[in-house]
Amino acid sequence: MIISVRNYTLADYEALLTIQKEAFPPPFPEELWWSKDQIRSHIETFPEGAMIAEIDGEPAGSATALMILFDGKPHTWDEVADEGYIARSHNRKGDSLYGIDVCVRPEFRGKGVAKALYEARKSLVEKLKLTRFIAGCRIPGYHKHADRLSPQDYMMEVRNGRIDDLVLSFMIRQGMTPVQVMENYLDDEESKDCAVIVEWKRRQS
Template sequence: MRKRLIVTDGSRTAEAEIRIYAREDFKALIEIQAESFPPPYPSELWWNEAQLEEHVTRFPDGALCVSVDGRLAGSMTALRRTLTDGDGHSWAEATDNGYIRNHEPEGDTLYVVDLCVRPAYRSLGLGKWLIQSMHETAVHLGCRRLLSGGRMPGYHKHADRLTPEQYLEEVAAGRLRDPVVSFLIRCGRYPIGVAHGYLEDEESCNNAALMEWRNPFIG
């Protein structure tokens, strides 16, 4: 995977490149995590070099990054699993705590581990381009779908009157807006359920929306 793009936010335009990340990118990838998840987010949850080493050796096709004018600006990581819609799981269980040692080379689901873009570059639509590139990877590898657990950071504002499932339904219908789930819907993802106890996340009340994109070339 390597492609060049022109990206714009309406006022600035830049040249971007999406490619597979490598060992020489590790320092910048950890810096992106630190910028994207500042304190009080615990620094021990940022990528570490042992995790990144597993990504580039175990499943490089799932290790994508994007640079803008030569500076690394974001990344997206995935692994292959075989999962059914009824499988309950947490992020740690699905991704081996981000180490992806549970990667299944023939797994039918391309499962998103992480998506991260430096705050200064988010207006350029890089997250959407990374997701589209991972859709292309799913097609290239013959996976039947792309799946992720998306945070629901707006849920805590409605938790006193809505279940997580009801909240997700309201967001999908456009009656409520969620910063993450609404973004994923705009990227072509479809909500298929809620994973409870997915990740320690006060804003989401530890829930995540299971967001799916189906490969249109596989029935």
């Protein structure tokens, strides 16, 4: 089994749509899958951040990122992702690579696809000599603890290994460090609309 990661093109749209449909099946809103116009915008704006992973030539997962100047100020997914188009929010003079999505087809989960996509993003940070890779991470386990923990406290409990969160714990295993909570980040009942900004910093030479 060989996992390869490359930059996607508009010719990959049907493969990307298949990944989205299988990774986020109904009742996930169909209008939230990437449109062809959004994919075109990713490619035209920042082709280096548009990635597709394949296993033995079969599309297995995808990821999209842009560059920003990270200041830690509160923001939403729609703001940082330009509602999925990235054209207005991408900053070629930015210091950080910001991941706005990653998805893996169910049949390929547990095979290292997501890890390969994150490693490719880290390599891009190194290539572009950026400061960090960051992402807004869902915390789908938070709703089980929201009656007794603030989102900040939940982040620290997961960071310290006392609570296992399906997404945040995975990100930590990829070498990402939780740094802050963003409230009202995304309409997400399980996460109580919160996300955790996680980062991987490039080692400065």
